[in-house]
Amino acid sequence: MKQKNPKIKSSKCEKHMEQFLMLDKRQFLHFSLCVHLLCCKKCRTQVRLMGLAEKKIAEPLFIPMPFSDENLIHIMKRIYPDFDPQGVCPVSFSKWIIAGICLISGFVIFALLDTAVHVSTGMAVAVYTVFGISITMYCVLFIISNLDFFVKKVESIKPLAEHLG
Numbered sequence: 001m002k003q004k005n006p007k008i009k010s011s012k013c014e015k016h017m018e019q020f021l022m023l024d025k026r027q028f029l030h031f032s033l034c035v036h037l038l039c040c041k042k043c044r045t046q047v048r049l050m051g052l053a054e055k056k057i058a059e060p061l062f063i064p065m066p067f068s069d070e071n072l073i074h075i076m077k078r079i080y081p082d083f084d085p086q087g088v089c090p091v092s093f094s095k096w097i098i099a100g101i102c103l104i105s106g107f108v109i110f111a112l113l114d115t116a117v118h119v120s121t122g123m124a125v126a127v128y129t130v131f132g133i134s135i136t137m138y139c140v141l142f143i144i145s146n147l148d149f150f151v152k153k154v155e156s157i158k159p160l161a162e163h164l165g
């Protein structure tokens with residue numbers, strides 16, 4: 001199997017994070033940026049850490065470019081000494097993925113059962129309605145609890161050198 005070159009990946013990440021920092025607060029993220037954040041644990045963790053850091057100091061965040069997780073953790077620890085990076089890093093979606101797979105498997109199993117034994121129409125409608133509501137709730141909860149990967153929630157100050165250069 002062909003392994004992705006980590007250098008190509010990290011330059012891609014840098015480009016995406018630069019794009020993220022260029023956005024204004026409360027601006028919607030570009031689709032490609034959303035997709036990248038949803039797929040890249042490293043960038044996701046950085047965005048979450050920036051959000052936490054800004055919340056703690058409640059003022060625009062000065063973020064030197066290029067930055068790293070260590071940098072962001074250091075900033076967090078400086079403004080909030082009790083900060084435990086273990087609780088945040090990396091921002092994993094494994095619980096969401098497991099819950100999603102369970103939900104879809106339940107749906108598929110019921111659909112197979114329905115075609116095999118023909119469950120009564122009333123029962124089928126009730127079960128499909130519950131599945132529909134559950135899947136909608138799942139999507140809504142996912143977006144609400146990960147809003148920082150869809151809308152920029154931090155106000156960042158670009159480094160002075162960048163303004164001058």
Ligand SMILES: [Zn+2]
Nearest residue numbers: 013040042043
């Ligand atoms: Zn990335």
